Amino acid sequence: MENALINTNPGAIALNEIPVVDYNEFYDRCRSLLQHEQNHCLNYFGWPDGKKIRYFCLIADDKQHSIYVLSHVQPAGKTIQLKALSAEITAMQVFEREIHEKYGVDFTGHPWLKPLRYAFNRYDRSKTPTTYPFYSIASEELHQVGVGPVHAGIIEPGHFRFICNGENILHLEIQLGYQHRGIENLFVQHKALLQQAVLAEQIAGDTTIGHSVAYAGIAETLTHFAEPAPLGIIRSIALEMERIAIHIGDTAALCTDIAYQLGQISLEPLRTTVINTMLEWCGNRFGKGFIRPAGSHYYPDKKFLTLLRSNLNDISERFTEITARIYSLPGVLARFEECGMVSNEQVRQIGAVGMAARMSGLARDIRISHPSMAYKDTIISSVTFDSGDVLARGLLRKAEVIESINYIFRLIDQYNSLTDNKNLPEPDFNLSFRQNMLAIGLAEGWRGEICHTAITDDNGNIIHYKIKDPSLHNWMALALAVRKEEISNFPVNNKSFNLSYCGFDL
Amino acid sequence: MLREFKILRRHGIQYIPDLRNAKVSDNLTGRPVIDKAITAEEADMVKKVCPAGAINASPFSIDMGKCLFCKECSFMLPNRIRFTNDYKLASNRRENLIIRAGEDKPVQFSHHSVRPEIRRLFRHALKLRQVSAGGDNSCEMELNAAGNVNFDMGRYGIEFVASPRHADGIVITGPVSENMAKALKMTYDAIPEPKIIILAGVDAIRGGMFKNSKAINREFLALHRADLYVPGNPVHPLTFINGVLDLIGVK
Numbered sequence A: 001m002e003n004a005l006i007n008t009n010p011g012a013i014a015l016n017e018i019p020v021v022d023y024n025e026f027y028d029r030c031r032s033l034l035q036h037e038q039n040h041c042l043n044y045f046g047w048p049d050g051k052k053i054r055y056f057c058l059i060a061d062d063k064q065h066s067i068y069v070l071s072h073v074q075p076a077g078k079t080i081q082l083k084a085l086s087a088e089i090t091a092m093q094v095f096e097r098e099i100h101e102k103y104g105v106d107f108t109g110h111p112w113l114k115p116l117r118y119a120f121n122r123y124d125r126s127k128t129p130t131t132y133p134f135y136s137i138a139s140e141e142l143h144q145v146g147v148g149p150v151h152a153g154i155i156e157p158g159h160f161r162f163i164c165n166g167e168n169i170l171h172l173e174i175q176l177g178y179q180h181r182g183i184e185n186l187f188v189q190h191k192a193l194l195q196q197a198v199l200a201e202q203i204a205g206d207t208t209i210g211h212s213v214a215y216a217g218i219a220e221t222l223t224h225f226a227e228p229a230p231l232g233i234i235r236s237i238a239l240e241m242e243r244i245a246i247h248i249g250d251t252a253a254l255c256t257d258i259a260y261q262l263g264q265i266s267l268e269p270l271r272t273t274v275i276n277t278m279l280e281w282c283g284n285r286f287g288k289g290f291i292r293p294a295g296s297h298y299y300p301d302k303k304f305l306t307l308l309r310s311n312l313n314d315i316s317e318r319f320t321e322i323t324a325r326i327y328s329l330p331g332v333l334a335r336f337e338e339c340g341m342v343s344n345e346q347v348r349q350i351g352a353v354g355m356a357a358r359m360s361g362l363a364r365d366i367r368i369s370h371p372s373m374a375y376k377d378t379i380i381s382s383v384t385f386d387s388g389d390v391l392a393r394g395l396l397r398k399a400e401v402i403e404s405i406n407y408i409f410r411l412i413d414q415y416n417s418l419t420d421n422k423n424l425p426e427p428d429f430n431l432s433f434r435q436n437m438l439a440i441g442l443a444e445g446w447r448g449e450i451c452h453t454a455i456t457d458d459n460g461n462i463i464h465y466k467i468k469d470p471s472l473h474n475w476m477a478l479a480l481a482v483r484k485e486e487i488s489n490f491p492v493n494n495k496s497f498n499l500s501y502c503g504f505d506l
Numbered sequence B: 001m002l003r004e005f006k007i008l009r010r011h012g013i014q015y016i017p018d019l020r021n022a023k024v025s026d027n028l029t030g031r032p033v034i035d036k037a038i039t040a041e042e043a044d045m046v047k048k049v050c051p052a053g054a055i056n057a058s059p060f061s062i063d064m065g066k067c068l069f070c071k072e073c074s075f076m077l078p079n080r081i082r083f084t085n086d087y088k089l090a091s092n093r094r095e096n097l098i099i100r101a102g103e104d105k106p107v108q109f110s111h112h113s114v115r116p117e118i119r120r121l122f123r124h125a126l127k128l129r130q131v132s133a134g135g136d137n138s139c140e141m142e143l144n145a146a147g148n149v150n151f152d153m154g155r156y157g158i159e160f161v162a163s164p165r166h167a168d169g170i171v172i173t174g175p176v177s178e179n180m181a182k183a184l185k186m187t188y189d190a191i192p193e194p195k196i197i198i199l200a201g202v203d204a205i206r207g208g209m210f211k212n213s214k215a216i217n218r219e220f221l222a223l224h225r226a227d228l229y230v231p232g233n234p235v236h237p238l239t240f241i242n243g244v245l246d247l248i249g250v251k
């Protein structure tokens, strides 16, 4: 029996075309697929279907641009034991933890079977954030530092537990879940497409566009909507604008953390210009309201495109000038270079995606491997670095800002040269979805790979919705980065990743 | 050194000189204005579409404490509903956030109902502790921006501080997730009296899209009365700053 395959992004497959195999067979298939370098797991989750739970594992093939769909079924409502895939494929640990938390599956041989986010519908309600089993080392030499959930700044909550030897961090454990809002379930509760679209904008507000295009992909693939070129172009521009804004803002924040004030104050207004350009386009600095299923309210006119180009030109010049200075100062380099290194082997092991993979030479990028929107026809070049330190993360952001700006310039030219810009579709909230399907939408947000999955029932209603923010994998990269670092280097490492709490907690 | 000067010269003057009357883009999505001629059928139609349940059909009104500013109602009825760029949306009374058909006036601020100690003590310096309780990080980023080189609310002595012990009040974002309910209460309890509560953003004010989620616990907000409601999705820095200035009595 062959594995089921989805060949497009977004894409869908009928539920009855996905073969259900027994667990041993599932295990072997997953293991053999995941041993190839070009494959990695996008998501692995359960769907409670009456008295049983059906599990789906989605594995991306970066070379073939396709997605394998594997499935097994287990009884619901009781604790069962399964052999952990994580014992051999470490990157699976986070998915198996989630399944363990939600459905009580006891994964034998799992290296780290701990609570993930304390979802309200977890299997064992007696487990709460206050009973989290932190890793500890019995030693009189070592001490622990606990930080959070409320941090010293305007930032989302999470708990960080450091085990330190003097000033040096031996181990960091990150406990999340405080932001859990039950958002996946709301995609099922709210049947109206507009409600689902605004929910997607709130999965992680700093990735409004990234998550929204993943949802729009799901809605459109479930209705066979063919995205016209101009729509794909403006969505891609918005996605790159989001990347540019955050990367500039995070570079400013990195400067703040090392007290390089000129860097901070000169970059902050550049980010302001980027998000104010979004406001000029759609009324909202974060692009909330911009992405809607099956069309857009915001096809730009010539005047806006001219403004966009001139703002980006200005930003590009100033950003280049400032960052050239930042990354040539010995005081900056001394703080960033060889600080918080994560090796290529480590990022592979933990299944890092996006920026956190590319900083260490792992070229994972949905815009290249599973392109949608404008990325299908107009290739963007994906930037990678090798050193995996704070400097690599900083330089990666710098390079991506410039690449994204140039990419937008090309898209503006294309948009202007399109002749069939008449009768472009407006958003449509009255679509009915195909029945009994599994649909998937992927996007490369500024942090990395975003994966949405929906399952529809006999009436075409969404009965299960699954979201993966890149932070699900990448928090582990931060925990690894700060090992052996001085604890005072934690902030600069944290900022260099800038991971999402709400995106992880859902 | 020379290169630094060059960067600074290009940087120029970035701050907004008058935060009370800052000019913003016409396209900013601010206070809605509704034509009083809106018909019952039209009202019904947009009420059905509104994702947030922010619309009351008769008499017709939009509740900015629930509104996501998605503008879909206005796309549907462009001649009846439009969004102005008026960013002064905050008020100390929840009911002042409701915009009725036929009204086109600034959002009311009920100065007489501000607790007198707020103005006596915090007029020249107000230190705030922010707690995100299920916020999506967009309001949080905008609150950060309120202190950046562009908005610089520090000029009024308004600042976010690290410890609740140093704070005069709390700014809550997010619908208050069950898993954060305890930490929110502990943070609030740690702030010395007298203290204020500010709700920033649609999620905090009424729970937004999350109000019926089982993962939410809004008990804290049932027990405590907020001193300021700041609408927005997310709140615009100017909306926040102007709301706070109204609250502490800065002209």
Ligand code: SF4
Residues within 6 Å of the ligand: B049, B050, B051, B052, B053, B054, B055, B062, B066, B067, B068, B069, B070, B071, B072, B073, B074
């Ligand atoms: S703009 Fe506000 S009132 Fe209008 S549809 Fe959206 S949420 Fe409802």
